Amino acid sequence: MNPGLRITEASATDIPLPPSSFALFRIWLTIGLQSFGGGSATLALIRKAFVDASGLITPIEFSRDWGLVQIAPGINLFAMTILIGRRLRGARGIVVSLAGLLIPSVAATILFTALYKYVENVPWVRAAIRGIIPASVGIGIALGMQMLAPVTEAARKEGPAPLACCIAILIAAVVAEQLFASAVIPILVAGGFIGACEAAIRFASQREPQ
Amino acid sequence: MTDLTYFWTFLKASLLSTGGTGNLPILHAELTRAHIATGGQFAKALAIGQIAPGPNGLWTVSLGYLTRGLTGSLLAALGIILPPFTILAIRRAYGNIHDHPVAVAFMRGLTCALVGVSVVVLVDVLASFGIRPDSVLIAVAACALGLVKRVPILAIFASAAVAGMVLSSH
Numbered sequence: 001m002n003p004g005l006r007i008t009e010a011s012a013t014d015i016p017l018p019p020s021s022f023a024l025f026r027i028w029l030t031i032g033l034q035s036f037g038g039g040s041a042t043l044a045l046i047r048k049a050f051v052d053a054s055g056l057i058t059p060i061e062f063s064r065d066w067g068l069v070q071i072a073p074g075i076n077l078f079a080m081t082i083l084i085g086r087r088l089r090g091a092r093g094i095v096v097s098l099a100g101l102l103i104p105s106v107a108a109t110i111l112f113t114a115l116y117k118y119v120e121n122v123p124w125v126r127a128a129i130r131g132i133i134p135a136s137v138g139i140g141i142a143l144g145m146q147m148l149a150p151v152t153e154a155a156r157k158e159g160p161a162p163l164a165c166c167i168a169i170l171i172a173a174v175v176a177e178q179l180f181a182s183a184v185i186p187i188l189v190a191g192g193f194i195g196a197c198e199a200a201i202r203f204a205s206q207r208e209p210q
Numbered sequence: 211m212t213d214l215t216y217f218w219t220f221l222k223a224s225l226l227s228t229g230g231t232g233n234l235p236i237l238h239a240e241l242t243r244a245h246i247a248t249g250g251q252f253a254k255a256l257a258i259g260q261i262a263p264g265p266n267g268l269w270t271v272s273l274g275y276l277t278r279g280l281t282g283s284l285l286a287a288l289g290i291i292l293p294p295f296t297i298l299a300i301r302r303a304y305g306n307i308h309d310h311p312v313a314v315a316f317m318r319g320l321t322c323a324l325v326g327v328s329v330v331v332l333v334d335v336l337a338s339f340g341i342r343p344d345s346v347l348i349a350v351a352a353c354a355l356g357l358v359k360r361v362p363i364l365a366i367f368a369s370a371a372v373a374g375m376v377l378s379s380h
Contacts, residue, residue, distance in 0.1 A: 032263065032264060033263065034263070035263050035264050035265070042264065042265050068297070068300065068301060069294075069297055070228065071228070071300060071317055072228065072293075072294055072296055072297040072300050073224060073225045073226065073227065073228060073293040073294070073296055074224040074225070074227070074228065074233075074267075074290060074292075074293030074294040074296075075224070075229070075230055075265050075267035075290055075294055076228065076229060076230075076294075077230075077265040077267070078265070078267075078290070078291060078294035079294035079296075079297035081294075082294055082295060082297055082298065083297060083301065086298070098291065101264070102264070102287070102291065104263065104264070105262065105263050105264025105265070105268055106264070106268060106271055106283075106287050108262050108263050108264065109258065109259065109262040109263075109264065109268045109269075109271045109272050109275075109283075110271060110272075110275055110280065110283050112258050112261065112262045112272070113255075113258050113262075113271075113272040113275040113276060113283070114275065116254065116258055117275075117276070120254075123378075124375060126378070127374050127375040127377075127378035127379070128371035128372075128374050128375055129254070129257070129371075129374065130339075130345070130374035130375075130377060130378055131348055131369075131370035131371050131372065131373040131374020131375070131377065132257045132261075132367055132370050132371050132374060133253045133254070133256075133257055133335075133336070133339050133345075134336060134339075134345040134346070134348040134349040134352065134370065135257070135348055135349065135351075135352035135366055135367055135369075135370030136253065136256040136257040136259075136260050136352075136367075137253070137256070137332045137333075137335055137336045137349045137352075138348065138349035138350060138351065138352030138353035138354075138356060139260060139352050139353065139356045139363065139366065140231055140234070140256060140328070140332045141328075141329060141332055141349070141353045141356075142352070142353045142354075142355075142356030142357045143229070143230070143231055143266075143356070144231075144325040144328050144329055144332075145325075145353075145357060146357070147229060147321060147324075147325055148321065148322065148325045151318050151321045151322060152322075154314075154318065155318060162315070162318075165319070166318060166319070166322045167322075169319050169322040169323050169326070170322045170323070170325060170326045171326070172323075172326070173322065173323040173324075173325075173326030173327050174326040174327075174329065174330055176327075177235070177326065177327045177330040177331070178330055183239075184235040184236045184238075184239045184327055185226055185236060187323055187327055188226065188227075188235075188320050188323050188324055188327065189320070190323065191319040191320050191321075191322055191323025191324070191326075192316040192317065192319045192320035192323070193316070193319065194319050195315040195316055195317075195318050195319020195320070195322070196312045196313075196315050196316040196319065198315060198319075199311050199312050199314070199315030199316075200312050200315075203311055203312075
């Protein structure tokens with residue numbers, strides 16, 4: 001039985017009591033062990049455990065937190081884990097949540113890599129890798145396109161100028177990366193700066209007629 | 211490169227990016243320039259990161275193992291775990307900056323640049339294994355299936371592995 005669900009059933013009120021640190025660790029451990037299939041699969045499991053099955057977090061809280069983690073540096077799912085852990089059990093909740101999610105998945109990643117190093121010269125493994133590596137590149141490009149879609153959609157709603165700016169930054173980044181491959185950070189910061197300048201100029205021009 | 215510099219490279223790459231593969235361009239630039247990693251190791255790490263359980267950002271743990279063994283994987287893991295803690299400060303400042311149009315536009319511009327750079331790096335990673343018509347076809351098919359979202363990632367990789375074995379047998 002899902003530990004979160006048991007907590008809901010044990011609670012006499014509509015708002016479930018926060019789980020104990022151990023129960024919280026077990027929920028995250030279950031997620032960590034089941035989350036095959038990348039970030040989307042992990043996010044779906046997190047939502048199922050904390051929103052659908054246990055009601056520990058409301059759908060609105062979940063969506064708001066997920067929106068907020070989009071602007072945090074690093075892996076969004078880790079930031080989401082930190083927010084949920086803190087919401088339910090404070091600092092101790094952060095520690096047990098991250099431990100529960102990461103211990104099995106980091107251990108499995110190390111194990112998979114060690115196993116790969118052991119068998120990488122086996123002919124059928126080499127043959128399989130010949131297909132897997134282009135697939136991982138394709139999936140990486142798909143993730144980039146998925147990352148880009150909400151951004152361009154928001155820009156489109158604001159008008160043609162922000163959308164044109166997004167497309168220009170994208171093309172400029174491709175060209176700049178090919179010309180200055182080692183200058184990734186300046187390219188990213190320049191992209192953000194150009195976007196901010198476009199917005200500042202646009203809002204200033206909108207205020208002028210008033 | 212010392213262990214501290216190695217850890218700092220992973221930490222910096224995660225601090226200056228978002229998402230599971232957002233740190234790829236910075237890591238690729240810095241680790242290949244320092245001759246710590248090859249394009250092939252990046253490709254293998256990305257593939258293992260997709261297949262292993264957990265967030266796909268754990269590909270960096272795999273890269274750590276491929277380039278510096280168990281120590282490398284643990285340093286890489288620490289480097290990607292710490293930056294998301296900034297969410298606690300961001301949440302505190304949420305009301306002040308989240309909806310500010312210029313801040314939103316900055317993040318939008320940065321994301322567009324990140325995607326553009328990532329595409330170039332991914333093509334470079336593919337090139338390190340040799341760009342052939344069959345590998346391009348598999349990449350395009352995986353990209354299309356990845357966009358559909360209904361096909362499990364593991365099924366895409368299993369199909370790609372079978373395709374690789376069939377192509378190698380001819």
